[in-house]
Amino acid sequence: MKLNLLTVALAASAAVVLLDAQARADCGCSGTPSAITSDSSGPCLRYEAPSGSSNDITFRFDKAYACGRYATGEYFVISENGVASITTITPEAAGGRHGVDVNPSPDGPQRWDDRLDDHAPPISLPYAAPPGSSVVKYVSDNPSGDCDGAGEKSCGRFAAVVTVIDAPPADPSTTFRPPFVGTNKPVLSTSTLQTQLLSRLQAACADTPSLETALAWTRHLRLDYTSHSVTCDLMPPEDALPDGRPWSTDIWARDTDVYAWLHLADVCGAPPCTPEEDLAAKFPVLVGYVQHGIDIWGVDKMGASLFRGGGGNGGGKLFAYAFAATMLADPAMLADLSAVDTDRFFETASYYAGKNGAALWGQPVGSEEEYWADFSDQSTRTIRDPYGYIDGGFEPGGWYQDNTAKPTKYSALLMRLMPALAAAWPVNKDVILSYADRWVDHGALTQPDPCAPVGGQYGSDYGPDGSGECISGSGRVPELDGSNKDGGNRERAMGECMWSAFRGCSETCSCPGQSCESTSQCGDGKIEAPEECDGDDPGSCPAGCVPPDQPNGCRCVAVGAGSGTGSSASSGGSSTSNSAGGEGDEGGGCTCGVAGRTAPTGALAAWMAAWAAALHRILRRRRMVSLTAG
Numbered sequence: 001m002k003l004n005l006l007t008v009a010l011a012a013s014a015a016v017v018l019l020d021a022q023a024r025a026d027c028g029c030s031g032t033p034s035a036i037t038s039d040s041s042g043p044c045l046r047y048e049a050p051s052g053s054s055n056d057i058t059f060r061f062d063k064a065y066a067c068g069r070y071a072t073g074e075y076f077v078i079s080e081n082g083v084a085s086i087t088t089i090t091p092e093a094a095g096g097r098h099g100v101d102v103n104p105s106p107d108g109p110q111r112w113d114d115r116l117d118d119h120a121p122p123i124s125l126p127y128a129a130p131p132g133s134s135v136v137k138y139v140s141d142n143p144s145g146d147c148d149g150a151g152e153k154s155c156g157r158f159a160a161v162v163t164v165i166d167a168p169p170a171d172p173s174t175t176f177r178p179p180f181v182g183t184n185k186p187v188l189s190t191s192t193l194q195t196q197l198l199s200r201l202q203a204a205c206a207d208t209p210s211l212e213t214a215l216a217w218t219r220h221l222r223l224d225y226t227s228h229s230v231t232c233d234l235m236p237p238e239d240a241l242p243d244g245r246p247w248s249t250d251i252w253a254r255d256t257d258v259y260a261w262l263h264l265a266d267v268c269g270a271p272p273c274t275p276e277e278d279l280a281a282k283f284p285v286l287v288g289y290v291q292h293g294i295d296i297w298g299v300d301k302m303g304a305s306l307f308r309g310g311g312g313n314g315g316g317k318l319f320a321y322a323f324a325a326t327m328l329a330d331p332a333m334l335a336d337l338s339a340v341d342t343d344r345f346f347e348t349a350s351y352y353a354g355k356n357g358a359a360l361w362g363q364p365v366g367s368e369e370e371y372w373a374d375f376s377d378q379s380t381r382t383i384r385d386p387y388g389y390i391d392g393g394f395e396p397g398g399w400y401q402d403n404t405a406k407p408t409k410y411s412a413l414l415m416r417l418m419p420a421l422a423a424a425w426p427v428n429k430d431v432i433l434s435y436a437d438r439w440v441d442h443g444a445l446t447q448p449d450p451c452a453p454v455g456g457q458y459g460s461d462y463g464p465d466g467s468g469e470c471i472s473g474s475g476r477v478p479e480l481d482g483s484n485k486d487g488g489n490r491e492r493a494m495g496e497c498m499w500s501a502f503r504g505c506s507e508t509c510s511c512p513g514q515s516c517e518s519t520s521q522c523g524d525g526k527i528e529a530p531e532e533c534d535g536d537d538p539g540s541c542p543a544g545c546v547p548p549d550q551p552n553g554c555r556c557v558a559v560g561a562g563s564g565t566g567s568s569a570s571s572g573g574s575s576t577s578n579s580a581g582g583e584g585d586e587g588g589g590c591t592c593g594v595a596g597r598t599a600p601t602g603a604l605a606a607w608m609a610a611w612a613a614a615l616h617r618i619l620r621r622r623r624m625v626s627l628t629a630g
Contacts, residue, residue, distance in 0.1 A: 326421045
């Protein structure tokens with residue numbers, strides 16, 4: 001009965017979209033695929049801004065090209081004779097505001113707003129866009145004044161992208177938009193999403209995000225891609241960000257709320273919810289987060305850095321990348337993730353194992369001499385301890401370590417709750433997990449420390465001893481050992497609640513409702529634990545498996561995959577049920593598709609997209625009423 005009610009709700013939501021589309025048949029696609037519709041000025045595609053119609057983005061074309069929408073709701077256009085000609089985009093670029101670019105580079109220049117560093121003029125219109133073009137439009141915030149308005153910081157209000165391709169995807173409603181950066185445009189499908197990895201935990205957290213909040217934070221183009229350590233803090237448009245906060249670690253901290261929400265039960269509109277209803281509610285949010293991770297993958301493919309210095313300006317980017325790669329189980333994406341340059345991401349550059357095996361904080365951003373100079377200068381930089389004994393910076397436990405401690409803690413819990421994510425994490429998973437526990441239980445680490453404190457003559461009384469070690473003494477800042485225990489200025493009530501409820505049981509993957517499943521990817525030519533067969537060897541797979549030359553056809557079932565103690569169908573829509581210590585799928589094997597995967601496809605995916613679009617319009621109308629009332 002509840003599933004029937006869900007169908008009715010989806011149908012009603014779709015009806016809202018269809019009625020709205022009939023009332024505003026201008027500037028859109030009449031179907032997917034179909035032809036671009038027209039208003040009185042000609043063929044056009046429009047993106048509606050949550051902040052109001054004055055910030056809407058409208059792309060205009062010289063003809064009604066074939067078009068459609070990706071799973072995210074974003075538009076694509078099919079070129080004719082090798083081009084799709086864009087005549088204008090409004091708001092029009094002028095006066096160094098409201099810029100436009102094609103396949104922007106994280107290394108710059110940026111063409112959005114001349115109040116940001118490394119600015120260059122926007123591309124000229126009309127523009128004959130060839131296939132493989134991601135045409136990105138930026139709406140500047142407060143264009144006649146400063147970027148830093150009351151309670152705000154970004155120079156941007158809204159952004160959107162139209163992707164030009166030479167042929168429509170086989171099923172646009174289940175196809176992710178390719179990365180908007182660079183020229184690498186992979187085709188990835190929502191049908192490969194490993195939804196069995198999402199738990200259905202019961203948590204009574206007071207500040208649990210609502211479905212509306214989760215959708216609002218994941219629906220729009222974040223444009224958070226630049227390598228620039230200052231511009232990154234000012235560029236992302238506020239309409240696409242949690243609470244409109246553009247600083248990377250603010251985004252990261254708030255995102256952990258919604259990542260945690262994806263692992264909860266009863267998140268549908270009318271709890272208690274079935275696994276199918278929960279998955280339907282989660283699915284558009286999951287698609288939004290995975291799309292963001294795909295965009296970060298695009299940045300990584302270009303060899304660009306998202307580290308952005310030691311201040312947390314790049315915090316959370318690797319988490320989004322790893323989450324997307326895990327959920328998609330795409331071999332190419334997972335391979336790139338496993339091979340990341342550790343200096344290019346904040347999470348891999350900031351947490352490392354010291355000489356005594358302790359998990360330490362600090363960045364490889366300065367020399368030994370600069371490290372010691374920071375004690376005298378009291379610099380906010382947090383250069384790693386060059387000797388590997390204590391946390392970095394002149395004041396361990398403070399400054400940027402304090403800024404990033406809480407989202408690091410919450411991310412570590414999310415990795416424990418989702419073992420497949422922890423398994424996919426590159427390089428320093430164990431260090432991050434250990435660091436989070438140490439921060440909660442102890443705080444800053446400055447003891448034991450064999451180095452002399454600053455005082456007297458550098459090189460004689462303190463500092464380097466000339467043999468690769470420090471001049472011995474009683475410790476540099478022993479009084480700070482244990483300071484700021486479980487502190488942090490980006491604390492989230494949701495994260496604290498989740499930690500209290502699930503840190504203990506997540507250690508053994510025994511939280512009621514926790515998904516302990518893993519993914520194994522066939523087709524790499526190897527039979528690896530927990531695989532029992534591999535798609536590159538047809539003889540090793542049972543009859544009925546898709547041949548290995550068909551991508552994503554043959555997946556290996558993980559031995560021992562299952563659910564946390566006391567759970568039943570704990571993954572989003574999975575019917576697998578295992579008692580503690582039991583084996584999933586009776587010993588594993590190779591199947592066509594991923595065991596337990598219930599990613600919606602075809603008509604169901606289309607219903608979900610319609611439902612999400614309807615909710616988006618409701619949110620926008622509420623925002624408009626609020627703005628009018630204000």
